[in-house]
Amino acid sequence: MASLEAQPVAATTNVFQPGGVECKKFKVDSSPPKPLLIFTPIVAGEYPVILFCHGFALPRSFYSDLLHHIASHGYIVVAPQFCVIYEWMPMLPYCEIKCAGQVADWIAEKLQSLLPENVIANVGKFVMAGHSRGGKTAFAVALGYAKTKLSISALVGVDPVAGANKYCRTSPWILNGKPGSFKLSMPVAIIGTGLGPEKADYCCSKPCAPEGVNHKNFFLDSNPPCAYFVAKEYGHMDMLNDNLEGVLGDVANCLCKNGTGHKDCMRRTVGGLIVAFLRAHLDLHTHDLDAIVANPSLAPATLDPAKYIKAP
Template sequence: MDVSVCRLWTLLATLLTVMVTCSRAVHHQNDPDAMGLAPDIYNEGPLKADLFTVYSAALRGHRHHRLSLAKVKSSELKLPQDPPRPLLIAAPTTAGKYPVVLFQHGYTMRNTYYSQLLNHIASHGFIVVAPQMYLWAGSDATGEIAAAASVLDWFPAGLKGALSHRVPAVEPDLTRTAVMGHSRGGKEVFGLVTGVCNTSLKISAVVGLDPVDGTGVGHQTIPPILKNSPHSLNLKIPTLITGAGLGPVGRFLFPACAPKGVSHDNFFSDSAAPAVHFVASEYGHMDYMDDDCPGAQGWMSFCLCKNGPSREPMRRFSAGIVVAFLQASLMQDSSQLSTALFNPSSAPLKLETPEIYGSLAEITNGVRASV
């Protein structure tokens, strides 16, 4: 008898829970105020994103080409004009015209290792294009900066065609273009906006995810970007720098992945207004990447650098703060960036006190420079 009563109460409680949940869901769908709320930047956005690859004919059949596509299952797109490098593209599937972000991967890494980061950003209404620069490289990054410039130059003729094969109702808004890079890729995008190699496309914002300019003070790699002079990089466009607190910490016998003197602190110090700086003190240089990174380079990403407790919080934070920054710099909406700056506890991990040089108004009204 007692068992029957317990079962009855359990059934009633379950039905009540379902009714309350459904009621809340309907209320939320019909509540204008709830519908008007901005999405949570630290979680994936309201748009479904598609992730696909675009081949480069010049590299077809080459090991560089095959490995760059190993993680992403998709059909080959045959375009009138192939890009200068194989591309991984993350784009919303909802019809519309969206700002475009060029993303440069880290040293010896694959573009596919950042698929979760790129997908997160795209789900908030951005088209993210990540070229595969190389598999192995020397210390001179000049060729990679030139290659990145050539990918940007390809956008007007090629990007719309590439998108039309997979997301035909989606168009790139090339009047709102940003460049972003991780580690050595951060150095490369700063090379673009400082004019190491020129591009015909206007760049409106730059993002460095734990950028690195060499192996230490006095040992910058070619071409040197940092001037070690406060606010000397007068880019005239909004700048976001994020840093990993464990980047300067070596692991075992390996040197630090983001050495002091040539990493995020120095990039922010050299940046002119408007610039913002966020540092996750308990996370590592490679924590921006996917949980699953196959191959030798993926093994290196887990073993050579000092890592945080897990990648997921750092990746969510990084994608979210990039979204907030791009909303401010490309879409003139600083509400999310303001919250992130002045309420850092809203992030999914512990942050040092964020820094801003200049003002939010300068970010939202930033000068769009042609570089």
């Protein structure tokens, strides 16, 4: 494996700022396999499609600011709402993975008819992505645990988590603990958090992204090409919206160890890294990814590590 060496890059990158493509969001709750929240450009053009899977028991709306940032750079983002069932129920992970595959098939067959005039969904550039357990769901679909008509062009895990801890595994168990053992056919980006493995500041708390089942392990098992970034000073929920409504919002705000920086910095960092990675692999425009690897201080959040492993 050859690691991309850090070289001086003179120009900066715009991926950490909102993009210049005007977007809208809308809900589709009637006919798909799961209720959907869709972010789409309204400017005529052809755009890649991202299926984004939310974390355990989190409403899809909690990711609105992050997903709008990504869409504003020229992507259609489809965010399904999976079942909210307690984690220990053994059928849930399989249910989410199966449903993600069904949503992918719906994207292939029905998405285009709902988009604005002259906006074309390029399903030939289809991306699976997800946060926390949704990151595991995205990886599981890519690994073939759900069948879909679409070929996956790229895979993104945002602080992915494979279970409550390495001793309490949710099925299917996808981690192998061996370098490159996933043997995925598509490029992978993993964005982790430095505070995810730490407990929140209250009694009896547990880490939201425990050691042994978090981004480090997903990166270990991933094969090149693979990008790996860790937002050192931020926590597992810091890429969500500022104002989270309801009981689930209260839980999300206190359940995990949070960073002291503004969440907008984390959202722009995560969104920008995803855009840079997808530009490199879907459009072969590598400048942004090269620039960030060479100079991680371009990102609003501190990135350590920030690396990209090329294919052999």
